[in-house]
Amino acid sequence: MNKTIIKFGNWIFTYRNFLFPLLYIFLFIPSEMLFKNTELVTFIGLFLIIAGIVIRSLTIGLEYIKRGGLKRKIHAEKLVTGGIYGICRNPMYLGNLIILAGFGIYANSVLFTFIIFPAYIFIYWAIIKAEENFLTEKFGDKFIRYKNSVHPLIPDFSKFRNLFKNRKFxxxxxxxxxxxxxxxxxxxxxxxxxxxxxxxxxxxxxxxxxxxxxxxxxxxxxxxxxxxxxx
Missing domain, CATH: 1.10.287 (Helix Hairpins)
Structure with missing residues (x-):
């Protein structure tokens, strides 16, 4: 099962720039509404979208990792554990998921929020598993120790106070x-x-x-x- 997930994650990583925009189309498909209050979904949706963008910006501004892999395959020259990566192993994916949730709520779409968004979660989970496999093979115990001390998506807020310590945004x-x-x-x-x-x-x-x-x-x-x- 794990090998299948890793294989799927590698495939998704290769073609993600083509697949992800296709799922965006589901925002425009008529769906049952989450809430009748349009102002509420607008506020919550925009808040989440902005929050996700802030997370992405903090990630890049504090400790940039070259994205996109090498020749559309998972790749890493070094293991980055500083900046926001010290409190969350995949802050860019976390930011993306929050943005996607925001779009689903902003669209007031049951279809996107409860069907397409969970599909995004599964896709990112598969990519994370594929990346973990690559990083374990390349960095060995160093990555395993990092993996065991930092959650892949949920930030450790107890370490947040050290986020900007000795770092320039x-x-x-x-x-x-x-x-x-x-x-x-x-x-x-x-x-x-x-x-x-x-x-x-x-x-x-x-x-x-x-x-x-x-x-x-x-x-x-x-x-x-x-x-x-x-x-």
Whole structure:
């Protein structure tokens, strides 16, 4: 069973950039509502989306790990245990799951929240198992000790006070690495809001024009001064 999960996790890791956007489509499929109070789901959904983005940003700003693997396969040059990785082994996945939960609640969708979101949890669990297998083979006892002391997803808040100790938050690195994701979050949320009639077409258009302009500006700055913005 474990070998099957690891094999599935490796396969998902390879094709995740194609599969994950497909599941986003389920937000636009009509579904039973979670709550009748639209203001409530809007508030909770936005809160979770922002919380997930903050977790991702903290992760990158405090201790960046090169993402995407090598040739779309799981890979790691070194074992990173500092920053937010000292209180949670997979903070990026945690942030992603919180964002996805936020989108499901924001859409007020029973279908996404109780069927698609659990599917995401299973997918990330399989990827984590595949990554654990790779890291155990590469780093041996060093990773096993780390694995036994830090939970894969649930943060150890007792260690939170040490998160910023002797560390500088690198906001430029966050912007440099995450600007594409930020744009996609805004695009996805704006499209969903338009579909749900929570914003007008005019507001949607203005939001996309502004966010696209900022996106292109950062992209140009990144291209012209890559080293300075990646420090």
């Amino acid at each position: 690198k906001w430029r690195k966050v912007l440099f690495k995450e600007y594409n994701s930020y744009f996609l979050y805004i695009l996805g949320l704006s499209a969903l809001s338009l579909y749900l009639n929570r914003i007008s077409l005019t507001y949607f258009t203005i939001t996309i024009i502004i966010s696209l302009s900022v996106y292109l500006l950062i992209k140009v700055i990144k291209y012209k001064n890559k080293n300075a913005w990646s420090e």
